[in-house]
Amino acid sequence: MQLDAVVLFFVAGLIAGVLKVRIPFPTSLYQSLTLFLLLAIGLKGGAALAEHADARIIVQSLLVISFGAVLPLLAFPLLRHIGGLDRTNAAAIAAHYGSVSVATYAVAVAVLDASGVSYEAYFPLFVVLLEIPAIIVGLLLAKGLSAGIANRELAHETLLSPGIVVMVGGLLIGAFSGDTLTKVSPFFMELFQGVLALFLLKMGLITTEQLGALKQDGPFLAAFGVFMPLLAGTLGGLLAHGLGLSVGGITLLAVLGASASYIAVPAAMRVALPQANATLSMAASLGITFPFNVLAGIPLYLLLAQWLQGSGISG
Amino acid sequence: MSQLTRQRLFISLVALLNLFLAAVLVLNHHDGLPLAVIGIVLLPLAWLTGRQPSVSALPLTETDNHAA
Numbered sequence: 001m002q003l004d005a006v007v008l009f010f011v012a013g014l015i016a017g018v019l020k021v022r023i024p025f026p027t028s029l030y031q032s033l034t035l036f037l038l039l040a041i042g043l044k045g046g047a048a049l050a051e052h053a054d055a056r057i058i059v060q061s062l063l064v065i066s067f068g069a070v071l072p073l074l075a076f077p078l079l080r081h082i083g084g085l086d087r088t089n090a091a092a093i094a095a096h097y098g099s100v101s102v103a104t105y106a107v108a109v110a111v112l113d114a115s116g117v118s119y120e121a122y123f124p125l126f127v128v129l130l131e132i133p134a135i136i137v138g139l140l141l142a143k144g145l146s147a148g149i150a151n152r153e154l155a156h157e158t159l160l161s162p163g164i165v166v167m168v169g170g171l172l173i174g175a176f177s178g179d180t181l182t183k184v185s186p187f188f189m190e191l192f193q194g195v196l197a198l199f200l201l202k203m204g205l206i207t208t209e210q211l212g213a214l215k216q217d218g219p220f221l222a223a224f225g226v227f228m229p230l231l232a233g234t235l236g237g238l239l240a241h242g243l244g245l246s247v248g249g250i251t252l253l254a255v256l257g258a259s260a261s262y263i264a265v266p267a268a269m270r271v272a273l274p275q276a277n278a279t280l281s282m283a284a285s286l287g288i289t290f291p292f293n294v295l296a297g298i299p300l301y302l303l304l305a306q307w308l309q310g311s312g313i314s315g
Numbered sequence: 316m317s318q319l320t321r322q323r324l325f326i327s328l329v330a331l332l333n334l335f336l337a338a339v340l341v342l343n344h345h346d347g348l349p350l351a352v353i354g355i356v357l358l359p360l361a362w363l364t365g366r367q368p369s370v371s372a373l374p375l376t377e378t379d380n381h382a383a
Binding site: 078081082083084178218219221222223224226230292295296299300303 | 325330333343350
C-alpha cells in the first residue's frame with residue numbers, strides 16, 4: 001500500500017496532537033506557509049488564465065458561483081430540522097460549508113499531480129469565486145432580507161479578507177507577468193509540495209485541538225461533518241461533469257464543494273453574526289470535514305470523476 | 316418523530332453510507348479502510364446522542380488570519 005507523502009505529514013501531525021507532543025511550530029511560520037500556498041496557487045492559476053481566457057470560463061464561473069450559493073441552502077435545513085440548532089448557528093455553519101478550504105484544494109492538487117492526472121489549470125479562479133456567495137447566503141438565512149449585506153465592515157471582511165486579497169493578487173500577478181513569472185517560479189512552484197507538507201503537519205496538530213471541542217458539541221455535528229462533503233462533493237462532481245471538465249477538473253470541483261472554510265468565513269461571521277457560536281463551526285469544518293476530505297474524501301472524489309468519465313473505478 | 320430520534324437516524328444513515336461506500340471501494344480493489352473506520356466510529360455515536368450536552372460554553376477559537 002502506498003500513501004501520499006504529503007497526506008502522511010497530516011497524519012503525523014494528527015498522531016503528535018493525539019499524543020500531546022509539543023512540536024514547536026511558531027504561529028508566524030504557519031502564517032508564512034499559508035501566505036506561500038495562497039500566492040503559489042494564485043500565480044499558477046493566473047498564468048493559466050492568461051493562456052486559456054475565453055467566454056466558456058465566464059459561463060463556468062457563473063455556474064460555480066451559483067453552486068456555492070446553493071450549498072448553504074442544502075446544509076441549513078439539515079442543521080435546523082435534524083440538528084435542532086437555532087437559526088443563527090445553523091446559518092453560520094451552513095455558510096462555512098458553502099465556502100471552500102484552500103488547504104484541502106492544495107492537497108487535492110498535490111494528489112492529482114502525484115497521480116499524473118491533469119486538470120484545468122485556471123481552477124484557482126473558482127477557489128476565489130467560491131469564497132464569497134456562501135457568506136451572503138448564510139447571512140440571508142440568519143437574518144432574512146433585512147440582513148444588511150451593505151454593512152461596510154462586513155463587506156470589508158468578506159471581500160478584503162487577507163486570504164482572498166493574497167490569492168487574487170497572485171492570480172493577477174500570474175495573469176499579467178507573462179514570461180517574467182519564470183523569475184519567481186522556482187521558488188513558488190518547485191517548493192510547493194514541501195511547504196504544503198509542513199503546513200499539513202501543523203494542520204494535523206490544529207485538528208486534534210478542534211476534535212477536543214467536538215466531544216462536547218455532539219455527535220450530530222460529527223455525522224454532519226462527514227455527510228455534507230459526501231453530498232456536496234457528489235454535486236460538485238456532477239456539475240463539473242456537466243460543464244465538460246476533465247477527470248482532474250471534476251475531482252477538484254468535487255473537492256471545492258466538499259470542503260468547508262475554517263478561516264475566511266469565521267472572520268466574516270464574527271462581524272456579521274457575532275452571537276453565533278464559532279466553536280461549533282470550527283469543530284465541524286476543521287475537526288471533522290478537513291481530515292475526512294484529506295484522508296478519505298479526495299481519493300473518493302477522484303474515483304467518482306473517473307467513473308463519471310467512463311473510465312470505471314477498477315484499480 | 317422527536318429531535319433525538321431524527322438525530323440518531325441521521326447519524327446511523329451516515330454511518331451506513333460510509334460502510335456502503337467502503338464496501339464498494341473494496342469490491343473494486345481500492346482502499347476502503349478510512350471510510351469503514353469512519354462508519355464504525357459513527358455507529359456508537361448514534362447511541363451516544365442525547366447523552367452529552369449539545370452545546371458547549373467553550374470560548375471562541377481564534378485562528379490565524381490567512382486563507383480559508
